Amino acid sequence: MAKPDEPNQLRPPDGLWRRRVASFGHAGRGVWSALRSEIHLRFHALATVLVLGLGFYYRLGRLEWALVALAVAGVWTAELLNTAIEALTDLASPDFHPLAGKAKDVAAGAVLLAAAGAVAVGALVFGPHLFSV
Numbered sequence: 849m850a851k852p853d854e855p856n857q858l859r860p861p862d863g864l865w866r867r868r869v870a871s872f873g874h875a876g877r878g879v880w881s882a883l884r885s886e887i888h889l890r891f892h893a894l895a896t897v898l899v900l901g902l903g904f905y906y907r908l909g910r911l912e913w914a915l916v917a918l919a920v921a922g923v924w925t926a927e928l929l930n931t932a933i934e935a936l937t938d939l940a941s942p943d944f945h946p947l948a949g950k951a952k953d954v955a956a957g958a959v960l961l962a963a964a965g966a967v968a969v970g971a972l973v974f975g976p977h978l979f980s981v
């Protein structure tokens with residue numbers, strides 16, 4: 849245990865804490881701004897609420913929740929990165945450029961893959977609950 853007159857190695861300086869808290873604020877602002885500008889994200893928010901509701905209704909097990917959480921987080925992550933890449937692409941290349949198109953297409957492809965994975969997880973996790981008699 850650190851003595852009172854010794855600097856505590858485990859505790860970052862105050863400025864660092866402030867910056868960490870500020871980073872959370874920036875991240876939250878990013879999600880909020882993407883939610884406001886992207887209709888797809890609002891759809892994901894609705895789908896997330898529905899999936900969480902279904903999960904509680906069917907009393908999913910721990911592993912099932914883990915899979916659902918990963919699938920939901922995967923789609924949100926892909927969609928937020930896609931939004932960021934679209935914004936950067938529009939900034940860097942407002943005019944038509946094949947590379948700008950490629951960047952946007954690849955980012956959109958990531959969303960498509962994440963969404964396909966989430967659909968598969970949803971079918972495998974909720975299917976047996978929905979169709980069991």
Ligand SMILES: Nc1ncnc2c1ncn2[C@@H]1O[C@H](COP(=O)(O)OP(=O)(O)OP(=O)(O)O)[C@@H](O)[C@H]1O
Binds near residue numbers: 942944946949953
């Ligand atoms: N600057 C550009 N240069 C070349 N192709 C582009 C450019 N901007 C967009 N594109 C092409 O048009 C497609 C659609 O781009 P857009 O910016 O409208 O995104 P989007 O798919 O409509 O996404 P969102 O609906 O989330 O805004 C891109 O995937 C890309 O193929």
